[in-house]
Amino acid sequence: MRPFGYSRPSSVSNAILEVREFLAADPQSSLSFLAGGTTLLDLMKLDVVRPERIIDLNALRDELGYTRSDGSALRLGAFARMADVAADAEVIANYPVIAQSLSLAASAQLRNMASLGGNVLQRTRCPYFRDPSWSACNKRVPGSGCAAVQGANRAHAVLGTSDHCIATYPGDFAQALVALDASIVIAGPRGNRTIPFDSLHRRPDGNPHLETSLQPGEIIAEFIVPARSWMRRSLYLKIRDRQSYEFAVAAAAVALDLDGGMVRDARIALGGVAAVPWRAREAEDALRGQPLTEAVARTAARLAFAEARPQSHNAYKIELGQSTLVRALLQASSMELRP
Numbered sequence: 001m002r003p004f005g006y007s008r009p010s011s012v013s014n015a016i017l018e019v020r021e022f023l024a025a026d027p028q029s030s031l032s033f034l035a036g037g038t039t040l041l042d043l044m045k046l047d048v049v050r051p052e053r054i055i056d057l058n059a060l061r062d063e064l065g066y067t068r069s070d071g072s073a074l075r076l077g078a079f080a081r082m083a084d085v086a087a088d089a090e091v092i093a094n095y096p097v098i099a100q101s102l103s104l105a106a107s108a109q110l111r112n113m114a115s116l117g118g119n120v121l122q123r124t125r126c127p128y129f130r131d132p133s134w135s136a137c138n139k140r141v142p143g144s145g146c147a148a149v150q151g152a153n154r155a156h157a158v159l160g161t162s163d164h165c166i167a168t169y170p171g172d173f174a175q176a177l178v179a180l181d182a183s184i185v186i187a188g189p190r191g192n193r194t195i196p197f198d199s200l201h202r203r204p205d206g207n208p209h210l211e212t213s214l215q216p217g218e219i220i221a222e223f224i225v226p227a228r229s230w231m232r233r234s235l236y237l238k239i240r241d242r243q244s245y246e247f248a249v250a251a252a253a254v255a256l257d258l259d260g261g262m263v264r265d266a267r268i269a270l271g272g273v274a275a276v277p278w279r280a281r282e283a284e285d286a287l288r289g290q291p292l293t294e295a296v297a298r299t300a301a302r303l304a305f306a307e308a309r310p311q312s313h314n315a316y317k318i319e320l321g322q323s324t325l326v327r328a329l330l331q332a333s334s335m336e337l338r339p
């Protein structure tokens with residue numbers, strides 16, 4: 001472990017003041033926020049990230065640790081713990097895809113510790129990224145190459161990759177947020193702003209080390225999930241190598257608005273197969289106005305993977321991802337909703 005500066009501000013406004021001072025003194029030095037620490041501390045111990053200053057935001061849990069719903073939207077403070085939101089009765093009843101994406105993630109111990117904000121900002125599990133003895137990793141060392149392209153890439157992405165990086169976005173909760181058209185409130189040295197959640201993660205294109213649209217020193221404060229006609233008929237289906245304590249190899253977050261057996265509207269996001277939380281708009285278009293039969297679901301699933309680019313060891317993810325989506329859609333269509 002390398003030496004680093006540490007502070008623990010008592011409020012968001014104090015945290016932003018500290019950020020301002022720190023960045024003004026040295027805009028080039030590296031700053032990390034600490035929430036549950038379940039990603040950050042791992043990566044520091046592995047010597048993958050080397051922050052010079054850590055601002056511990058755990059005192060903000062009182063201010064930003066809430067789960068609230070007012071009928072028009074669900075509001076989740078970014079420092080709410082994964083386990084608490086997964087167990088919330090309102091979330092389970094009216095936003096099931098959110099509860100399921102959180103309860104199927106990681107382990108009970110991790111969910112008790114980890115925050116929602118830290119969850120969406122977790123880093124890839126690509127083994128070449130997490131082991132600095134590999135010299136070629138554009139995400140860790142910009143311009144160094146990508147060891148995974150010629151290496152062990154069974155777990156890597158087939159959608160949204162580039163020649164510079166084929167890493168999979170590892171989280172689960174983000175897919176639920178994308179499927180439900182969520183937005184996030186960001187607090188930063190230049191004030192607050194709200195952006196659609198699906199513009200948070202950047203595709204790897206030329207600069208895989210730039211993973212999000214957050215500016216230096218910005219803090220995710222809140223997630224806002226609008227109440228819409230499809231949110232109650234929603235679910236998260238996660239396929240993994242073992243049934244617990246494991247990342248997805250394929251996953252689908254789906255939300256449906258049905259009129260009888262016909263699809264009035266649909267929302268789909270894919271996990272485990274893409275470089276970023278992946279909205280499958282072509283598949284959604286193929287479902288609208290159609291009866292939700294297996295044949296229609298299969299057509300939608302084929303469209304969802306039309307742009308897939310397999311690597312040497314991960315072509316299986318295309319068929320697996322399609323089957324996962326078909327199963328998720330059929331399961332969602334047969335959900336019994338309480339009035």
Ligand SMILES: Cc1cc2nc3c(=O)[nH]c(=O)nc-3n(C[C@H](O)[C@H](O)[C@H](O)COP(=O)(O)OP(=O)(O)OC[C@H]3O[C@@H](n4cnc5c(N)ncnc54)[C@H](O)[C@@H]3O)c2cc1C
Nearest residue numbers: 033035036037038039040105106115117118119171172220
């Ligand atoms: C063995 C293991 C298995 C796992 N399996 C899964 C899984 O199946 N599915 C899944 O989704 N996740 C999984 N995870 C990841 C786990 O869920 C994340 O580590 C956790 O959610 C991160 O939250 P945290 O609060 O601990 O974040 P931290 O580690 O504290 O922070 C993570 C990053 O986010 C930044 N950050 C944190 N909060 C904010 C904020 N509000 N604003 C701006 N920046 C912020 C930090 O600076 C840091 O860079 C697993 C982790 C482990 C160790």
Ligand code: SF4
Nearest residue numbers: 126137146165166167
């Ligand atoms: S896939 Fe991305 S994270 Fe993995 S080695 Fe290549 S550049 Fe690095």
